[in-house]
Amino acid sequence: MSSLDNKHNGSARVGVYICHCGINIAGKVHIQDVVDIAKKLPGVTVAKEYKFMCSDPGQEIIQEDIKKGLIDRVVVASCSPLMHEPTFRGAMAKADGNPFMFQMANIREHVSWVTKDKGLATDKSKALVAAAVARVMFHQPLTKTQVPVNPNVLIVGGGIAGIHAALTMANAGKKVYLVEREPTIGGHMAKFDKTFPTLDCSACILTPKMSAVRAHPNITLWTYSDVVGVDGFVGNFKIKVKLRPRYVIEEECVGCLECIEACIFKHGKFKDEFNVGLAKRKPIYVPFPQATPLVAVIDPETCAYFRAKCKKPCADVCEKKAIDFNQKEEIVEVDVGSIILATGFKTFDASRVARYGYGKYPNVYTSLEVERLVNAAGPTGGEVVLANGKKPKSVAIIHCVGSRDANSNKYCSKVCCMYSLKLAHLVKERTEADVYNFYIDMRTPGKGYEEFYERLLLEGINFIRGRVAEVTDWAMTPDEEEKLVIRAEDTLVGKVRRIPVDMVVLAVGMEAQPDADDVRRMFNISCSHEGWFLERHPKLAPVSTLTDGVFLAGACQGPKDIPDSVAQAGAAAAEALALIDIGHVELEPNTAFVRDEFCSGCRTCMNICPFSAIAIDTEKDTAVVNGALCKGCGTCVAACPSGALQQNLFTDEQIFHEIEGVMNYV
Amino acid sequence: MKYLYYPGCSLKSTGRAYEESALAVTEALGMRMDELEDWNCCGATNYMSISELKSFALSGRNLSLANRQANNTESVSLVAPCAACYLGLTKAKRYIEEYPEIRSKVDGALNAAGLEYRDHVRVRHLLDVLVNDFDQRSITERVKVKLAGMKVACYYGCQIVRPYSEFDDQHNPTSMERLFKSLGMDVVDWPLKTRCCGGTLTGTVSEVGQRLSYILLREATRRGANVIVTACPLCQFNLECYQSEMSKRFNDSVHIPVTYFTQLMGLALGIPRKKLGLHRLFVPIPDGVESPAAGGAHVLA
Numbered sequence: 001m002s003s004l005d006n007k008h009n010g011s012a013r014v015g016v017y018i019c020h021c022g023i024n025i026a027g028k029v030h031i032q033d034v035v036d037i038a039k040k041l042p043g044v045t046v047a048k049e050y051k052f053m054c055s056d057p058g059q060e061i062i063q064e065d066i067k068k069g070l071i072d073r074v075v076v077a078s079c080s081p082l083m084h085e086p087t088f089r090g091a092m093a094k095a096d097g098n099p100f101m102f103q104m105a106n107i108r109e110h111v112s113w114v115t116k117d118k119g120l121a122t123d124k125s126k127a128l129v130a131a132a133v134a135r136v137m138f139h140q141p142l143t144k145t146q147v148p149v150n151p152n153v154l155i156v157g158g159g160i161a162g163i164h165a166a167l168t169m170a171n172a173g174k175k176v177y178l179v180e181r182e183p184t185i186g187g188h189m190a191k192f193d194k195t196f197p198t199l200d201c202s203a204c205i206l207t208p209k210m211s212a213v214r215a216h217p218n219i220t221l222w223t224y225s226d227v228v229g230v231d232g233f234v235g236n237f238k239i240k241v242k243l244r245p246r247y248v249i250e251e252e253c254v255g256c257l258e259c260i261e262a263c264i265f266k267h268g269k270f271k272d273e274f275n276v277g278l279a280k281r282k283p284i285y286v287p288f289p290q291a292t293p294l295v296a297v298i299d300p301e302t303c304a305y306f307r308a309k310c311k312k313p314c315a316d317v318c319e320k321k322a323i324d325f326n327q328k329e330e331i332v333e334v335d336v337g338s339i340i341l342a343t344g345f346k347t348f349d350a351s352r353v354a355r356y357g358y359g360k361y362p363n364v365y366t367s368l369e370v371e372r373l374v375n376a377a378g379p380t381g382g383e384v385v386l387a388n389g390k391k392p393k394s395v396a397i398i399h400c401v402g403s404r405d406a407n408s409n410k411y412c413s414k415v416c417c418m419y420s421l422k423l424a425h426l427v428k429e430r431t432e433a434d435v436y437n438f439y440i441d442m443r444t445p446g447k448g449y450e451e452f453y454e455r456l457l458l459e460g461i462n463f464i465r466g467r468v469a470e471v472t473d474w475a476m477t478p479d480e481e482e483k484l485v486i487r488a489e490d491t492l493v494g495k496v497r498r499i500p501v502d503m504v505v506l507a508v509g510m511e512a513q514p515d516a517d518d519v520r521r522m523f524n525i526s527c528s529h530e531g532w533f534l535e536r537h538p539k540l541a542p543v544s545t546l547t548d549g550v551f552l553a554g555a556c557q558g559p560k561d562i563p564d565s566v567a568q569a570g571a572a573a574a575e576a577l578a579l580i581d582i583g584h585v586e587l588e589p590n591t592a593f594v595r596d597e598f599c600s601g602c603r604t605c606m607n608i609c610p611f612s613a614i615a616i617d618t619e620k621d622t623a624v625v626n627g628a629l630c631k632g633c634g635t636c637v638a639a640c641p642s643g644a645l646q647q648n649l650f651t652d653e654q655i656f657h658e659i660e661g662v663m664n665y666v
Numbered sequence: 667m668k669y670l671y672y673p674g675c676s677l678k679s680t681g682r683a684y685e686e687s688a689l690a691v692t693e694a695l696g697m698r699m700d701e702l703e704d705w706n707c708c709g710a711t712n713y714m715s716i717s718e719l720k721s722f723a724l725s726g727r728n729l730s731l732a733n734r735q736a737n738n739t740e741s742v743s744l745v746a747p748c749a750a751c752y753l754g755l756t757k758a759k760r761y762i763e764e765y766p767e768i769r770s771k772v773d774g775a776l777n778a779a780g781l782e783y784r785d786h787v788r789v790r791h792l793l794d795v796l797v798n799d800f801d802q803r804s805i806t807e808r809v810k811v812k813l814a815g816m817k818v819a820c821y822y823g824c825q826i827v828r829p830y831s832e833f834d835d836q837h838n839p840t841s842m843e844r845l846f847k848s849l850g851m852d853v854v855d856w857p858l859k860t861r862c863c864g865g866t867l868t869g870t871v872s873e874v875g876q877r878l879s880y881i882l883l884r885e886a887t888r889r890g891a892n893v894i895v896t897a898c899p900l901c902q903f904n905l906e907c908y909q910s911e912m913s914k915r916f917n918d919s920v921h922i923p924v925t926y927f928t929q930l931m932g933l934a935l936g937i938p939r940k941k942l943g944l945h946r947l948f949v950p951i952p953d954g955v956e957s958p959a960a961g962g963a964h965v966l967a
Contacts, residue, residue: 354835354838355838470837474858
């Protein structure tokens with residue numbers, strides 16, 4: 001098929017519809033002037049305006065004109081095609097028109113919203129309408145192809161969002177591949193002692209879900225693993241997963257932990273990642289008692305065997321012979337139809353705010369460290385103690401560290417006020433210390449959240465409104481000796497205060513994972529400028545991405561607490577299930593094609609195609625595009641030295657006439 | 667890298683010892699630093715507060731003179747030892763280069779004087795140059811005098827790190843500490859190193875200004891410092907000149923030498939006290955703190 005062979009024959013009948021979008025467009029563009037110009041353009045048989053073209057009556061105007069035979073192609077001048085191109089194409093199809101005989105002129109985002117002067121805005125609208133009309137004259141009827149959707153799903157990240165999405169999909173009878181890079185699932189939630197505002201035990205509500213993941217017949221769980229390759233498209237992704245060697249055979253290990261006892265290191269010596277460095281672990285370890293899977297892992301960086309200095313007592317003591325130092329990294333490939341990304345967040349590095357003394361003063365902690373301290377299964381058995389082992393008599397919690405700060409992150413991390421309240425309550429309960437919360441604003445919207453704040457006020461926690469200037473060990477008075485001094489402006493009292501405390505807790509904000517940019521490249525989605533994965537629409541498509549079949553769940557999309565993460569994970573699962581239930585996807589016909597007569601068989605396109613969609617017809621020695629694999633990226637079209645490659649909806653003719661339309665007008 | 671020296675008003679008057687020691691130290695390190703010819707006021711404080719544009723034009727003239735004196739070479743640094751000059755020049759450069767409307771006005775003024783503004787002159791503080799352009803080991807090797815008894819409190823003040831932090835952290839700068847460790851001296855941990863010295867309040871509301879200076883001096887002494895080094899003429903003046911007045915006002919004995927960092931550095935490099943302007947101090951560095959060093963071996967070890 002070649003669109004170029006079939007030029008418009010002068011009988012084309014274009015309908016032009018200018019949308020007011022309420023006052024969004026009409027407030028800046030003289031609509032009637034644009035209609036008048038459109039009427040005079042060659043090929044235009046109908047030019048109309050309407051208040052909301054996207055509304056049902058608006059769509060009906062187009063449909064009636066098609067049915068009356070007044071028009072055979074349509075230009076709508078309104079908003080971005082990202083918004084309503086599918087709406088108008090759908091309207092045309094319902095009236096038995098071909099939906100690809102359509103072109104949109106964006107006079108809202110590209111004109112009225114960004115132009116101050118009414119005259120200039122009207123001029124630009126006219127030019128864009130002229131361009132769209134010139135272009136649509138060369139449009140051809142095209143048809144969408146359908147491909148089946150693979151019902152399996154890949155979920156990346158085993159925190160609470162990934163776990164909830166996995167269980168929802170698996171319970172609906174779908175096959176789930178859950179990939180987690182740590183040795184255990186559970187994510188940040190597994191590290192918390194209590195959850196706000198109900199103060200229920202985090203582990204008690206999380207670990208049953210973790211076990212359910214492990215036991216579910218529809219879930220394949222790969223921990224200590226990374227996704228390393230993503231090919232294909234919605235409904236038909238090919239995924240490569242790298243399983244890193246844990247040097248313990250997962251199917252054999254029963255989690256008796258005898259190997260850890262037997263290790264030549266009698267005590268933990270290396271940074272315990274799960275306890276954020278507050279404890280030491282051995283080279284062979286399980287991250288925490290309810291780790292899932294409960295399988296030991298050997299860290300080759302620290303294990304003496306890998307430096308030929310150990311007779312492997314761990315292997316000798318294992319009755320199941322589960323320890324295997326010859327384990328190699330393994331790559332597995334699976335086919336899935338949809339992907340849910342639930343890769344989570346990282347906490348802000350508090351040492352970046354040097355004036356708060358993290359890393360300099362031993363009794364300055366991050367909130368995540370204190371989560372471990374208050375946790376009964378943590379390094380101190382739930383005791384909140386100072387570096388010298390004593391209980392603190394006074395504790396300051398500093399809010400917004402790495403949030404709402406032009407020097408680090410401008411956004412509010414959303415969870416810190418609430419978890420600071422929770423930590424204030426727990427610290428007070430465990431130590432009876434005086435607790436001071438230094439806040440900018442208390443942000444407690446959520447079910448039961450404001451009530452929790454009220455409760456803390458009644459519990460006698462001190463709240464001081466003002467961003468802390470610095471944490472210092474500079475004593476001005478005798479009662480400040482040997483203490484950490486908080487210097488802050490108390491903005492309610494209007495005074496600068498110095499408050500000496502024993503312990504400082506920095507309420508660190510949430511940031512995108514450090515490798516979020518690599519991940520988004522692999523899955524072909526976008527990041528916002530703060531690094532969070534970008535949803536398709538902030539309000540109306542919050543779990544979809546601009547790549548069909550890839551959905552988002554949890555804090556990888558932006559700061560979120562547990563209830564929000566779970567809700568979003570459920571929504572992502574529902575979207576994926578809807579895709580599977582329809583059973584097929586329609587592919588845009590914006591594929592490339594080859595004009596044989598111009599093709600010299602140079603193979604430039606074949607080598608450059610990122611989807612391996614181009615082959616060579618050996619008989620004719622010309623290139624051939626496989627329409628099912630072509631994603632319409634246009635790379636081959638740009639690369640072709642002889643112009644043999646063209647792309648539907650983006651033919652040279654269409655683009656040049658579009659440019660001509662603008663230029664003629666200008 | 668070509669260096670041109672911008673003295674500004676202080677280094678020719680109250681801060682004369684800064685100029686003497688800065689020139690002596692750079693000479694000892696073999697660094698050529700010609701004075702900018704026909705330089706004018708940097709446009710600090712008074713101009714900046716009343717008419718920013720005039721201030722930018724003044725700094726713009728200095729920057730354009732530097733470009734001319736360096737024959738339009740791409741790599742020229744205009745070195746300003748005075749913190750206020752450094753900030754004034756840096757700010758002007760940023761505003762001229764970021765805002766075309768400011769640039770065209772400044773250019774208009776410069777053109778009337780037969781000059782033109784060029785982007786490539788770098789504005790550097792002398793501390794930045796001595797710490798970042800010199801291998802610190804080569805500085806250690808040049809140490810001739812052992813000042814091991816010196817416990818140094820390094821004081822930055824506000825202007826060389828805020829609002830711009832071109833070569834060090836805004837809140838916890840460490841350049842001077844690194845330099846004095848290279849020179850074989852002990853530095854004390856003193857978290858007040860960027861806290862206000864009182865600035866011009868010392869002259870206007872002396873009760874407030876002197877209290878701010880006093881807090882710094884008292885805490886430095888408490889932390890075991892026996893000398894404070896500064897990189898700013900106003901800081902040096904505030905911290906040193908009112909010590910006897912502070913002693914009376916706050917009923918405390920305040921007595922600690924406050925030198926320019928180049929003065930103490932010069933002493934370690936074996937430069938005679940007089941050449942460093944040390945005889946100008948109100949609170950002198952005691953005689954006999956120097957003892958000959960064996961190369962720089964003791965420092966390296």
